[in-house]
Amino acid sequence: MRVGALGAERPIVLDDNDSAYSLSGLTSDIDGAFLGGGGITRVAEALAAGQLPPDSIDGERIGAPITRPPAVVCVGMNYAAHAAESGAAPPERPVIFFKHPNTVVGPNDDVLLPRGAEKVDWEVELGVVIGKRARYLDSPDEALDHVAGYVLSNDVSERALQLEMSGGQWSKGKCCETFNPLGPWLVPADEIADPQALGLRSWVNGEARQDSSTSDMLFSVATLIHDLSQYMVLEPGDLVNTGTPQGVALSGRFPYLSVDDVMEIEIDGLGRQRQVLVKP
Numbered sequence: 001m002r003v004g005a006l007g008a009e010r011p012i013v014l015d016d017n018d019s020a021y022s023l024s025g026l027t028s029d030i031d032g033a034f035l036g037g038g039g040i041t042r043v044a045e046a047l048a049a050g051q052l053p054p055d056s057i058d059g060e061r062i063g064a065p066i067t068r069p070p071a072v073v074c075v076g077m078n079y080a081a082h083a084a085e086s087g088a089a090p091p092e093r094p095v096i097f098f099k100h101p102n103t104v105v106g107p108n109d110d111v112l113l114p115r116g117a118e119k120v121d122w123e124v125e126l127g128v129v130i131g132k133r134a135r136y137l138d139s140p141d142e143a144l145d146h147v148a149g150y151v152l153s154n155d156v157s158e159r160a161l162q163l164e165m166s167g168g169q170w171s172k173g174k175c176c177e178t179f180n181p182l183g184p185w186l187v188p189a190d191e192i193a194d195p196q197a198l199g200l201r202s203w204v205n206g207e208a209r210q211d212s213s214t215s216d217m218l219f220s221v222a223t224l225i226h227d228l229s230q231y232m233v234l235e236p237g238d239l240v241n242t243g244t245p246q247g248v249a250l251s252g253r254f255p256y257l258s259v260d261d262v263m264e265i266e267i268d269g270l271g272r273q274r275q276v277l278v279k280p
Helices: 032-036 039-048 080-085 140-146 159-164 221-228
Strands: 010-014 020-022 072-076 095-099 124-130 147-154 199-204 207-213 239-241 262-267 271-278
Touching: 032 039, 124 199, 124 221, 124 262, 140 147, 140 221, 147 239, 147 262, 147 271, 221 239
Parallel strands: 072 239
Antiparallel strands: 010 020, 072 095, 124 147, 124 239, 199 207, 199 262, 262 271
16 A cells, blocks of 8 residues: 555555555555565565564555556456447457556545536446566466556546547546546455456445446456557556446446546455545
């Protein structure tokens, strides 16, 4: 985890009893250098040896569990039912778009409605954080070895910018400030037995919206990482958002978000988020 004021977060670790310990003696932040340099293993060893000083998260703001990632790579229409509610056929190959890395904020930070926006939408997603450079992987069997851990991600979207004023690509509707709440935790990859067996859910103002499982992905995490490595180099600290299931406002079944609405999302084992929509 990273806790503290925006821009001044400090790294900590929670043990199985939810006790917090400082990582300041091991790293200044949870970033690509830390993840790519075996940081998670060093933390586990130090925690097991009782070498980490106690810390506390009481009353603290929870930041994104990784510092600003070098890249935020996103997968669109990766659940068949979501593709259908969007009016599209399931893709034959992964659909890729990008979010600006500065969209990443803490899991409970306010989300700012863009000026003039009328079609802001929620998207609960499994986020994958890269821990080892992935370049031209030979097969999906190699892919999960390049994952540092998993995280809860909200791919907030403005659908008019994404689809009506896109100019042929989606990123305009994905890159507004605060549009990627992340966390609360980064869970090491070896603590998630199967990334394709996680329930994921969302609510708006307490009313259920999405309720699905990562088993319904069209392209698994391993398939996605392998595929991405064929045309880009994934670096430690990069974030890959793996798509959202059905149950978003784009379906026409629910209203889009407005000021004072509350989004809540969760994934089994990865925690829960809560954001309030506010004026910019």
